[in-house]
Amino acid sequence: MLHTARSALLSLAVVFTLLRAAAGQGVEAAPNHLLIITTDDMSCDSVGAFGSKLAGITPHMDALAARGMRFAQAHVVVGNCMPSRNVMWSGRYPHHNGIEGFRSLPKEAVKYPVLGDLMKAGGWFTGIRGKVDHSTPYAPFPWDIVLDTDAAGGKVHPKDAPSYGATLKQGMAAAKQAGKPFCLMLNVSDPHKPFYAEGKGGKTVPDEHVPSRVYTPEEVPVPGFLHDDPVIRKELAHYYSSVRRADDAVGAILTALKESGEEERTVILFLSDHGMPLPFAKTQLYHHSSRTPLMVVWPGVTKPGSVDEAHLISTVDLLPTLLEITGQPLPEGLDGRSFAPLLKGETQTGRDIVYKSYHENSGGQITPMRAVQTKDFLYLFNPWSNGTRVMGGATVGTATASQMRVLARTDETVAARMELFDHRRPEEAYDVRYDADALTNLIDLPAHAAQVTALEKAMEEIMIRTGDPLLEVFQKRHDSAFREAFMETVGKKTVTRQDRKKMKGSNKKGGRKKGQEKTDDE
Numbered sequence: 001m002l003h004t005a006r007s008a009l010l011s012l013a014v015v016f017t018l019l020r021a022a023a024g025q026g027v028e029a030a031p032n033h034l035l036i037i038t039t040d041d042m043s044c045d046s047v048g049a050f051g052s053k054l055a056g057i058t059p060h061m062d063a064l065a066a067r068g069m070r071f072a073q074a075h076v077v078v079g080n081c082m083p084s085r086n087v088m089w090s091g092r093y094p095h096h097n098g099i100e101g102f103r104s105l106p107k108e109a110v111k112y113p114v115l116g117d118l119m120k121a122g123g124w125f126t127g128i129r130g131k132v133d134h135s136t137p138y139a140p141f142p143w144d145i146v147l148d149t150d151a152a153g154g155k156v157h158p159k160d161a162p163s164y165g166a167t168l169k170q171g172m173a174a175a176k177q178a179g180k181p182f183c184l185m186l187n188v189s190d191p192h193k194p195f196y197a198e199g200k201g202g203k204t205v206p207d208e209h210v211p212s213r214v215y216t217p218e219e220v221p222v223p224g225f226l227h228d229d230p231v232i233r234k235e236l237a238h239y240y241s242s243v244r245r246a247d248d249a250v251g252a253i254l255t256a257l258k259e260s261g262e263e264e265r266t267v268i269l270f271l272s273d274h275g276m277p278l279p280f281a282k283t284q285l286y287h288h289s290s291r292t293p294l295m296v297v298w299p300g301v302t303k304p305g306s307v308d309e310a311h312l313i314s315t316v317d318l319l320p321t322l323l324e325i326t327g328q329p330l331p332e333g334l335d336g337r338s339f340a341p342l343l344k345g346e347t348q349t350g351r352d353i354v355y356k357s358y359h360e361n362s363g364g365q366i367t368p369m370r371a372v373q374t375k376d377f378l379y380l381f382n383p384w385s386n387g388t389r390v391m392g393g394a395t396v397g398t399a400t401a402s403q404m405r406v407l408a409r410t411d412e413t414v415a416a417r418m419e420l421f422d423h424r425r426p427e428e429a430y431d432v433r434y435d436a437d438a439l440t441n442l443i444d445l446p447a448h449a450a451q452v453t454a455l456e457k458a459m460e461e462i463m464i465r466t467g468d469p470l471l472e473v474f475q476k477r478h479d480s481a482f483r484e485a486f487m488e489t490v491g492k493k494t495v496t497r498q499d500r501k502k503m504k505g506s507n508k509k510g511g512r513k514k515g516q517e518k519t520d521d522e
Contacts (some may be wrong), residue, residue, distance in 0.1 A: 042243060044292055046276065051295070060250045063254070068302040074291065074293075075373065078358055080358070080361065096466070100346070125181065126145075168256040196242045199467050220237050226280070227404055274288045288438075320336050321338045353458055379452060382427070391424065
C-alpha cells in the first residue's frame with residue numbers, strides 16, 4: 001500500500017512536469033542541471049564572504065558568493081549531521097521525517113518522497129558523493145550513481161580535495177551517457193574531524209592531504225564562545241586548515257564545472273550542515289551551531305554578489321525551493337516553503353523567525369532541545385536539564401573541551417562555561433545582536449521579559465502547527481516534576497551505540513564499508 005501510494009506520487013510529479021512544459025507557461029525556463037555542494041561541520045563565519053576574521057581563507061567559496069546570492073540569516077534546523085541533512089532533502093522537521101538521530105528507517109516505513117526521488121521522477125540523473133547514508137531516510141537509496149570511487153573503480157579518500165573535481169566530471173559524464181540533466185550532490189568531508197594533521201589528543205600527525213594554506217596557532221581567530229589558550233589555538237589551527245582544504249575541494253568542483261561548458265546551465269546550492277565540531281557549536285542549537293553559509297547561483301536569475309539580510313531562511317525550505325527552481329510540483333506534507341522569490345529579488349512575508357530542533361547524539365543519548373530565533377533574539381528550551389544530568393555530544397572528547405576542563409579548575413569564568421556546557425538550563429535566552437556567542441543568559445532578567453514571552457509564544461504556536469511531540473512538556477516547562485517524568489519516558493527509548501551497530505549489521509548494504517569516511521556525528 002505504501003509503495004503504491006509513493007509510486008503514484010512520483011508518477012504524478014512526472015506527469016505534472018510534462019504538462020507544464022507542454023503548456024509553455026510564462027515562467028523562467030527550468031535549468032538543465034542542479035549541483036549541490038555541502039561542507040561538513042563548518043561554521044558560517046569561517047567563510048570569508050560571511051565575515052571570517054582570517055583574511056583570504058576561502059577564495060573559492062568567496063568567488064561563488066560573488067557569482068550569486070548569499071543569505072546572511074540562514075540556519076540549519078539541527079546541530080548534528082544525519083538529522084540536519086535529512087531535514088534539507090525531505091523538507092520536513094525531524095519529528096515528521098522520522099530521522100531524529102542516527103538510525104535509518106526501514107524503506108517501507110518512509111511514506112514521503114525526498115530530493116533524490118523527486119529529481120529522478122522529474123527526469124534528472126541523480127548522483128552523490130559522501131554522506132551517502134546520512135542524506136536519505138533509508139539505505140541503500142536508489143541513486144543513479146554513488147560517486148565514492150574514481151573512474152577506475154578505486155576508492156576516493158574523503159579528504160582528497162582535488163578528487164572532488166574528478167568526481168563532478170565522472171557524474172556529469174554518467175548523466176550525459178544517460179541522456180539526462182544531472183542532479184549531483186557533492187558532500188565535501190572537511191572540516192569534519194579528523195582535522196588536517198590532527199591526531200588523538202590534539203597531537204600533530206603526518207597528513208598526506210595538505211591544504212593549499214596551512215594556518216598556525218598564532219594567526220587564527222578564537223571564537224568568543226571558546227577560551228583563548230595555546231592548546232585551543234592549536235586545535236583551531238587544525239580546524240581552519242581543514243576549512244581551507246574544504247575550499248580547495250570547492251575550487252576543484254567549480255573549475256571542473258567551468259571546463260565542462262555547463263556552468264551557465266547549472267544551478268548551484270552551497271551550505272554547511274551545521275557549525276564547527278567544537279564546544280558550544282556542533283550538537284547544540286546556539287547561533288553559531290545553526291547559522292550556515294547558504295549561497296545560490298541561478299544563472300540569469302540571481303544578481304551576482306547580492307546579499308539577502310532581511311529574511312530568515314531555514315534549511316527545511318531547501319527542498320521546496322529546489323523543486324520550484326527546477327519547475328516541479330511540491331509534494332504534500334512539507335514543513336518548509338520555497339524562497340525562490342527571494343532569488344528573483346522579490347520579498348516574502350513570514351520570514352522573521354526560524355525553528356530549531358535537536359533530539360539525540362550519535363551514541364543514542366536523548367537530550368531533546370528546541371529553539372526559536374529571530375534576527376535579534378534566540379530562545380532555547382532544554383527539558384532534559386535538571387542540574388545533574390550531563391549532555392553528551394560530538395565535541396566532548398575534543399582537545400578544546402579537555403583543555404577547558406583543565407582551565408576550569410582555576411578560572412571561574414571557564415568553570416561557569418563548562419558548567420553550562422555539561423548541564424545547561426531548562427530555558428535560555430540571548431540577544432544575538434550583541435551576544436551572538438551566547439555568553440549572557442537573559443532568561444531571568446526582567447528587562448528582557450517581554451522578548452522572552454514573545455519568543456515562548458512563537459515557539460508554542462510552531463509546536464502546535466507542526467505537531468511537535470514536545471508541546472506538552474513545553475507548556476508545563478515550569479513544572480520540574482513533569483519534565484523529569486517526560487525525560488524518564490524518553491530515556492527508555494535511548495538506543496546505545498552497540499544497539500546501533502547491531503541494527504546496521506542487519507543491513508550491511510546500508511552500513512559503512514571498510515575505508516569509508518566515518519559517518520556519525522562524533
